[in-house]
């Protein structure tokens with residue numbers, strides 16, 4: 001386990017991780033929550049984050065990489081302050097998800113997994129985010145937004161831009 005002097009995380013997060021691995025029957029079960037907490041603190045899952053998490057849960061870095069490649073919530077590159085995830089899976093697609101994603105691309109001036117030059121937004125096309133009944137749905141960081149249209153998406157993006165003070 002990383003010690004306080006070798007960890008790349010804040011003392012608070014390192015202490016949280018020390019406790020987290022004791023709360024499961026096997027250490028590796030702490031992997032997903034640990035990756036999410038680490039991503040929240042660091043901004044993305046850098047090679048240094050992956051290396052330390054692997055040591056903490058007692059698995060190989062390649063095993064961490066194979067797990068995080070499966071989850072769209074986990075990222076290995078820096079995202080914008082607000083990460084806009086647009087669902088284009090079947091329910092959302094039938095209710096304008098693809099058009100909404102194309103609209104976001106134009107509006108933000110970036111492609112899939114792109115980050116705006118001011119660092120405020122990143123954009124991602126994702127699979128079902130579990131909000132099918134309110135399609136088309138978008139997740140921005142941990143918040144869901146539903147029944148969106150290009151017009152309501154514009155005003156949502158403006159609200160977030162205002163939050164960023166830009």
Ligand code: FES
Pocket residue numbers: 087088089090091092093127128129130131132135136137
């Ligand atoms: S298909 Fe978009 S939320 Fe389920």
